Amino acid sequence: MLIAVMIIIQIIICDYIYTGPYIHLTLLPLIILSISAEHSYPRLALISFAVGFLIDLVSDGILGLNSAAAVMTATFVRPISYITINRERSDKLERPTLSDVGFFRYFRYSTYLTLIFLITYILLDCAGFRPASFILMRIALSYVANIIMILFVSVTLLNKRY
């Protein structure tokens, strides 16, 4: 239910919120973070691909961009949760939340995954057309905007048990 709401919000963001050429606003990393950690990697990758493809299809996007970035992010969910949260603890959690792991661990965890998503997305979108300075600036500004949004949503929506 929560994931469906976030997908709708993401489609609205894509279609109606213009953030300029330097900022790409996305909830997709957060949607992937919200998928239960009990799923195996193949299932997580397939769900991420489907959600990315759905967002590409119904919103203002190049088909394949979000799905490529989503699959890449899904691939790193478990390794990064092991690095940032620790293996034993993250295996026990259904999905890491702010209240479970604390602000700084959650911040690092979502930062790495957001960066993986944004780097994949922006490189596929811009590489070969835009100078490196533009790409770096876009990644940096998009990261700042997205991490604020992700933390805000995490505090307000995801911090409860659903």
Add this chain to the structure above:
Amino acid sequence: MRRNSRLIKIFLSIALFLLLEGISVILITNNSIIQKYRIMGFTRSVQSFFWKQGESVRYFLNYKKENRLLEAENRLLKERISILKKYLEDVSAEEAIAHASGTGDYTFIPATIIKNSINKQHNYIILNVGSNNGVEEGMGVITSWGIVGIVDAVSPRFSYVSSFLNTSQSVSAKIVSNDVFGPMVWTGVGNRAVVREIPIHTEVYIGDTISTSGYSAIFPPDIPLGIVTSVDEVNGVALELGVEMFQNFRALRLVDVVINNYGKEINMIENEME
């Protein structure tokens, strides 16, 4: 045995990752050259359904802005009518009849935008008119406030337009005050463009108006494009003019597809000479 099954799992995971990424990359490749609109016909028809709904909402929200633009356009047309009326008073009846009997160089097909991308590197527009309405590939798309793009692909009911907000697209533009011309391209940011290859000795000032030159079979001459905001010397041999475009691509809805009535004849001569 346990180790083997673990290895198989890892291998399958890698294969799945490569497969999904591969599908995504193929989709992106096809889509970035979607100028081949027909290849993606089915997907686009699904998307156009969603776009239409979205655009209706956007249109409803932009009603006031749209009305202001139409009012301004009406005012401009009234001014032109009064200029023409004055001109007609000054010419003889024979001259007026002789002029009126000819056909204009250009005909226009009114169209509505159902999809408009503005925040990509290569933006595009989908129009609600297609080959059934007489639209063909290579036709220009304009409004009273400037050029919008060039038709890249046509289906019976829709047209795919490569927007001017495209770093690889250029239009022949001229400085209105002295008719010196050069290619104008979008800078990639906002409503800003640059006119390149202007001879260094040209007298040009900030605030000068830029319009289409008419040196192409695609766009009519003298469509206002924008105002010069900066003049820079390039390698001491040419000038590069920064231009703030009149056209607000975010508020676009109603456009005209340009048919050059002599376009085919011009192309035929060009092809013969080549």
